[in-house]
Amino acid sequence: MQYLFTTQSDFQTVFKRLLTARAMDTxxxxxxxxxxxxxxxxxxxxxxxxxxxxxxxxxxxxxxxxxxxxxxxxxxxxxxxxxxxxxxxxxxxxxxxxxxxxxxxxxxxxxxxxxxxxxxxxxxxxxxxxxxxxxxxxxxxxxxxxxxxxxxxxxxxxxxxxxxxxxxxxxxxxxxxxxxxxxxxxxxxxxxxxxxxxxxxxxxxxxxxxxxxxxxxxxxxxxxxxxxxDSVAGPSEVVVVADKDNDPTHIALDLLAQSEHDKMAQSIFITNNKKFADQVIKAVNKQLEILTRKEIAQVSWDHHGAVIVVDSWKEAANLINQIAPEHLELMVKESNTLFEDVRHAGAIFIGKWCPEAIGDYVGGPNHVLPTSGAARFSSGLSIFDFMKRTTFLKSNKKGIQNVGPAAVAIANTEGLTAHALSISQRLKSLSK
Amino acid sequence: MQYLFTTQSDFQTVFKRLLTARAMDTxxxxxxxxxxxxxxxxxxxxxxxxxxxxxxxxxxxxxxxxxxxxxxxxxxxxxxxxxxxxxxxxxxxxxxxxxxxxxxxxxxxxxxxxxxxxxxxxxxxxxxxxxxxxxxxxxxxxxxxxxxxxxxxxxxxxxxxxxxxxxxxxxxxxxxxxxxxxxxxxxxxxxxxxxxxxxxxxxxxxxxxxxxxxxxxxxxxxxxxxxxxDSVAGPSEVVVVADKDNDPTHIALDLLAQSEHDKMAQSIFITNNKKFADQVIKAVNKQLEILTRKEIAQVSWDHHGAVIVVDSWKEAANLINQIAPEHLELMVKESNTLFEDVRHAGAIFIGKWCPEAIGDYVGGPNHVLPTSGAARFSSGLSIFDFMKRTTFLKSNKKGIQNVGPAAVAIANTEGLTAHALSISQRLKSLSK
CATH class of the missing domain: 3.40.50.1980 (Nitrogenase molybdenum iron protein domain)
Incomplete structure (x- = not known):
């Protein structure tokens, strides 16, 4: 696990490495x-x-x-x-x-x-x-x-x-x-x-x-x-953001719920309080011991886990947007403001009574989510995956007369004669 | 060009071959x-x-x-x-x-x-x-x-x-x-x-x-x-469906507007009238001569073009759904009924004053469309391509108490201890 402070001089370098270390190579x-x-x-x-x-x-x-x-x-x-x-x-x-x-x-x-x-x-x-x-x-x-x-x-x-x-x-x-x-x-x-x-x-x-x-x-x-x-899924991750007004054991279990999936999984904890960060790290080590999939969770946490102490939630939002995490938990007093600042995340879980595991099973929103930063450009599974749109266009005589000439001009400049003629011949027959 | 009748005994075989002959091999x-x-x-x-x-x-x-x-x-x-x-x-x-x-x-x-x-x-x-x-x-x-x-x-x-x-x-x-x-x-x-x-x-x-x-x-x-x-685009195609109440030259130009794009392009004409089909074929051969990109259009029409005479528009709809064409023009009296029967097409152009070339330039709907049958499962370019959804879930105490136990049961059966504990520990702290 990496313990980072945004104030440290090499933060950006270490943080960037954290984001790129897990790409699935097929x-x-x-x-x-x-x-x-x-x-x-x-x-x-x-x-x-x-x-x-x-x-x-x-x-x-x-x-x-x-x-x-x-x-x-x-x-x-x-x-x-x-x-x-x-x-x-x-x-x-x-x-x-x-x-x-x-x-x-x-x-x-x-x-x-x-x-x-x-x-x-x-x-x-x-x-x-x-x-x-x-x-x-x-x-x-x-x-x-x-x-x-x-x-x-x-x-x-x-x-x-x-x-x-x-x-x-x-x-x-x-x-x-x-x-x-x-x-x-x-x-x-x-x-x-x-x-x-x-x-x-x-x-x-x-x-x-x-x-x-x-x-x-x-x-x-x-x-x-x-x-x-649907997507080419890579290793998955969670970012948990919490202030000290939370139970460290709950936070630890939320982090480990991600780690226990897969040795390549990544759990990142972000807080604004070093003391609370220490308590969570301690709780993680304690809870690790009782997990059925301890070995997997341990490897994931050791190799890919991170705890980041930030100065402000604005700073946290900025980091989150760079990570574009699959899962994001917000357990801070200012969750609503922070939520507004998050542009890239697969699914967000808000409040201390909404651990990510609720969403894995019974929340309602889909648990198939963009991993490894793909939330920058893609969404969780939805009915949109299983539907497609057919556009349609219907023109009356006025329609082709209004915009046909513009289309003919562009078609001709693109060197597409049949395109142009298919319109201009119709215009001609209308002008008769 | 292949001249087909749905009544001929080998129709299904020839039709299937028509659909699979053009796949782009990278x-x-x-x-x-x-x-x-x-x-x-x-x-x-x-x-x-x-x-x-x-x-x-x-x-x-x-x-x-x-x-x-x-x-x-x-x-x-x-x-x-x-x-x-x-x-x-x-x-x-x-x-x-x-x-x-x-x-x-x-x-x-x-x-x-x-x-x-x-x-x-x-x-x-x-x-x-x-x-x-x-x-x-x-x-x-x-x-x-x-x-x-x-x-x-x-x-x-x-x-x-x-x-x-x-x-x-x-x-x-x-x-x-x-x-x-x-x-x-x-x-x-x-x-x-x-x-x-x-x-x-x-x-x-x-x-x-x-x-x-x-x-x-x-x-x-x-x-x-x-x-x-957006997609891995293959060679593109048009299906034009028209009854005899149309100008054969217009139909021919619409077919050639597709053929002139690319030697691999495919233009398919479907009608219910053999005489009209003959007129359109004659018009295609005539119009070909005046095209700037004659050579390309000729190869496309010769190798991949088809004229299909059907018995009914229901039959036409069935063929269209198997083709799932990028572009579809409907120029029949019963266009509205036929439109309802088409399940798979990128874009549909309705009526005799709406050639596909209008849609290429000035219609409004996008001209980047699913090719080679991809309309079975995908859509034309749209703002959905450039946007993504983030789901969110917020639970109050009642929420986790209501559905948490079900999530714990499933998590345990999946062997994911931390998932189960992240919920059950919260339930425990709520019951105190």
Whole structure:
């Protein structure tokens, strides 16, 4: 962990290094991923089953690629009722928030003779990738699937690797809650390829969402254009800003909630009080001891954690905007002012009763958020990911007569004769 | 050109082939692009000037990378007043349409104890790539720059290659109209790298838009994630649907307006009347002769053009949805019904007085549109490209007490102890 003061002379240098140290590099897997994609594209199911045998030690046939309804049903039955209820609370709140996002169409007439606007429509199909192993989170299934459903996507196909054939019942239960019925037990770059290109049994999708390892991320990047993708997610982070009027243990746990995700995760604590900073650091070290994923959290905190003591919240806002954090917690008296000064953040959690973990599960806003500074230019997952606009333009005779000549002038200067003629011939026939 | 009838027995096979024949393959330039990106990232200006010398035969120094205000001024003076007025008409209409897109923020309280919503903000900076040579279109400068300006992007940096030092005055004049002052005379993958990574004189940007050749497209794909990009554009297309109550010459010119762009462009004509189809084909052959870019249009029409005779407009809608065309013209009596049935298209032009070329220049909606079927999952350029949402969540004590236990249950089942504790410790301190 780095303990920094904005007043120290080398602050900017150290701070900049903190921001750039964690970029995910997928260049090492570029070539193997290209090979996997080409193989699936060419050989479909055979290649898909081959890779699954090789990487997941699981023998599949085209007939057993898909998880059966019975398996989904059986999984749901295994889950304690209390947990099913908890997933229900989460699903309902996520659904309510995403319903509010449904964007209005645009349709108006202008005084030049045009009717114009745009119409939002959902895409037809989307693929949802769910990682296997320790990072298989039922909450992610809800967060990825519900926006698609709310947007009106008709077909949702989910892929989840099942190493050694092990199905994660929680993931299946969450899929069931989200209304997903089409689930394949495949993973890695081969699953992304199957979703993008299709195979004999898996119809291709229009859009692919969901997190994954470097292979999955690189595969998504390579199929981007043929299909849409949500983002290429990198290691994630939290910035917690708190004044001394907080419980150091709460702050410590909020920082560790990020650190326990991943050794590459980053937790940054910003405060204006050195004494309080010391108390939080002490609390972090104490709480670390009781974590199930202590080892991961420890590496993350040691290598990428930071505590920064600032002179003012204005200064804090400036640092936050440079970090453009995925998650931001504001627990200071002046939270409202500070909130106004933050331009770049994926999601902001305000007040001492709103730890980021609430947002991970049951807040309502999406937990799939731009990581590693991508909040500078992108947003969390939403129904906008699953919808697209078609613009339209309708002209009456007056319309083309009003603005047609300007278009002809530009078309001619661009050397595009047919463009110009398609307008000028119409103008001519109107002037007859 | 292929002349097809939906009633012919091999229609589906031939139609499918028509849709897949044009995909842009950038795999051949993957490696050289990676090398260029790495070189610029490591060596900045030196590498940038080297590549410009090699590819554009132009000797630059860090001091002469940027186009001066005087050069921009001089360019504007060269342009005839009539053309400047035409650019004005275009700019004003584009601005008016994009202003209507400004999305509302969301902010509400729910009855569980939460205040939540999201806030839209523009990104800080964007880079605009403008191709050099024959495809340097002033209209593209307006279409790319104005949405960024309307969104509120503070800094807009433009790159345009100037082979042999030739500046295109029209491009500079359009940039001036759009309010761009930061222009660099660089192009290709090296320009994309400079925008993404920055050099000693060019500050990095958050987002890159604009069309380009295979090198530019592949470079955008490779920097995606570090910065945002608009899309990886492929060859473009138009579908024109018209009944016999139209002038065959107008239809022919609309088809050729697409064909003259690029040898890979695709123009598809759909009608329900064989006689009218014959007339349009004849008109295409006649109009081809008078085009400045005849050779390009001829190749496009011969290799990728198609005329399809359908039995009904329902059938037409079905074909359109499979094509998901960039541009769609509807010139049939039943345009309104047909419009409702189209789910996938970048932009739709309705009525016989609204050729697509109007939309290219002065319609108002953007002419940067999803190509090659990408309208299935993506939209034309808009101010949404230049804005991002930050969600927020604020909980009072009641909020965490209401839904905290559900979050703790899920966190525990996911094995994330710190997540669970960050909530349960707060619940404990509240119950004291």
């Amino acid at each position: 260049s090492a897997v570029k070539e193997p991923v290209t090979e996997i994609l080409e193989n699936i594209k060419k050989n479909g199911n055979i290649a898909l089953c081959d890779y699954t045998k090789r990487f997941d030690r699981l023998s599949l046939t085209p007939q057993t690629l898909r998880v059966t309804d019975k398996e989904i049903e059986a999984a749901c039955k295994q889950i304690p009722a209390e947990l099913m209820d908890a997933l229900d609370v989460a699903a309902k709140r996520i659904k309510a928030f995403h319903k509010k996002q449904l964007p209005p169409n645009l349709h108006y007439e202008d005084d030049s003779g045009f009717e114009l606007g745009y119409r939002w429509l959902p895409m037809d199909s989307a693929g949802l990738y769910v990682p296997g192993g320790t990072a298989a989170y039922p909450s992610s299934v809800l967060m990825n699937a519900i926006p698609a459903k709310v947007a009106g996507v008709q077909r949702l196909a989910m892929c989840v690797p099942t190493p050694d054939g092990q199905l994660n019942p929680l993931v299946l239960a969450a899929a069931h809650k989200a209304g997903i019925t089409e689930i394949y037990r495949i993973g890695g770059a081969q699953a992304i390829a199957a979703l993008a290109f299709g195979t004999e049994t898996i119809a291709p999708v229009d859009y692919i969402v969901g997190p994954g390892n470097a292979y999955v991320a690189e595969a998504k990047r390579q199929v981007y254009g043929l299909v849409g993708i | 795999s051949a330039v993957k490696e050289p692009v990676t090398e260029i990106l790495e070189n610029i990232k490591k060596n900045g200006n030196i590498a940038l000037c080297d590549y410009t010398k090699r590819f554009d035969r132009l000797s630059l120094t860090p001091q002469t990378l940027r186009v001066t205000d005087k050069e921009i001024e001089a360019a504007c003076k060269q342009i005839p007043a009539e053309l400047m007025d035409a650019l004005d008409v275009a700019a004003k209409r584009i601005k008016a349409f994009h202003k209507k897109q400004l999305p509302p923020n969301l902010h509400y309280e729910d009855d569980s104890g939460f205040e939540l919503g999201y806030r839209w903000l523009p990104m800080d900076s964007a880079g605009l790539y403008v191709p050099g040579g024959t495809a340097a279109y002033p209209s593209s400068v307006l279409m790319n720059a104005i949405p960024a300006k309307v969104a509120g992007v503070q800094r807009l940096a433009m790159c345009v290659p100037t082979p042999d030092g030739q500046l295109n005055p029209l491009v500079l004049a359009a940039a001036h109209k759009a309010g761009i002052t930061e222009i660099y005379r660089i192009g290709g993958a090296q320009a994309i790298a400079a925008l993404a990574f920055g050099t000693e004189t060019i500050a990095p940007v958050d987002y890159i838009v604009g069309p380009g050749n295979a090198y530019v497209a592949e470079a955008k794909r490779q920097v995606y994630g570090l910065v945002g990009i």
